[in-house]
Amino acid sequence: MNVLPKKRKRSLNSSLSSSSSIELDTTKLPAHVAIIMDGNGRWAKKRLLNRINGHEKGSETVRTVVRTCRQIGISYLTLYAFSTENWQRPKAEVEALMALLKKFLQSEQKEMVENNIRLRVIGQIHRLPANVRQALEQTMTATRELTGLNLILALSYGGRAEIVRMVQSVAEKIKRGIIEPDAVNEELICEHLYTLDIPDPDLLIRTSGEMRISNFLLWQIAYTELFVTTTLWPDFSKEEFLKILKDFTARVRRFGVV
Ligand code: FPP
Numbered sequence: 001m002n003v004l005p006k007k008r009k010r011s012l013n014s015s016l017s018s019s020s021s022i023e024l025d026t027t028k029l030p031a032h033v034a035i036i037m038d039g040n041g042r043w044a045k046k047r048l049l050n051r052i053n054g055h056e057k058g059s060e061t062v063r064t065v066v067r068t069c070r071q072i073g074i075s076y077l078t079l080y081a082f083s084t085e086n087w088q089r090p091k092a093e094v095e096a097l098m099a100l101l102k103k104f105l106q107s108e109q110k111e112m113v114e115n116n117i118r119l120r121v122i123g124q125i126h127r128l129p130a131n132v133r134q135a136l137e138q139t140m141t142a143t144r145e146l147t148g149l150n151l152i153l154a155l156s157y158g159g160r161a162e163i164v165r166m167v168q169s170v171a172e173k174i175k176r177g178i179i180e181p182d183a184v185n186e187e188l189i190c191e192h193l194y195t196l197d198i199p200d201p202d203l204l205i206r207t208s209g210e211m212r213i214s215n216f217l218l219w220q221i222a223y224t225e226l227f228v229t230t231t232l233w234p235d236f237s238k239e240e241f242l243k244i245l246k247d248f249t250a251r252v253r254r255f256g257v258v
Helices: 040-046 051-072 091-114 130-143 159-175 186-191 238-249
Strands: 032-036 076-083 118-122 150-157 203-206 225-228
Touching (some): 051 091, 051 238, 076 091, 091 150, 118 130
């Protein structure tokens, strides 16, 4: 759904947390933040640790960022947790990532319910191990009616694969005579993506300094503001997140219009 973000009614400079000295204009915050969480491996290597230790520390950062989004009233947070390309990593690393994901879901479900957080998933869910799918289904069901933060995990997700899937389903409908080729427009395309009822990201953050999109939300980020930090994901803090959000609130978005 590529609509312009709606203005939300919130008082200016409302206090965020007692631990933060950063003042944010909460009326200008992004409705949807997407994050490419990169640098777990390098974080571990710098400490002569196993890459899996980096992912473990990275899960703690996930908790911090989710909590911060909830506290300041962000509506959507999409995390690139596992890409279609990540299946090519060593088996032990893939298994460890899946185990971490399951552990995260089990340990956070209660907090999600208590804090009005709805879990959603985008990506090729059918490729995930049965026990992870089960944990996801369970948490999604338990949080389905919740109306606060939407936490969207991109799992076995690839932007190109999402576009291929969309084209296949639109082509199938044309073949069956359900839609005319002339009816294909941007809105129809959006309705056939995983993100059909999710607004486009306003802000995309990438950690670890790489200047790449890495096949993430290719259609959806057409007018998204980008922010790349050299901080490795396990070191990414609430303080830095708030500074990036402050930077965002000062940006002028023109959406191609003067
Ligand atoms: C990229 O770092 C990170 C990933 C491929 C996985 C992200 C996973 C987590 C943060 C933990 C589990 C997720 C959740 C939602 C609980 P990298 O391994 O590519 O790092 P490198 O580029 O330094 O090697």
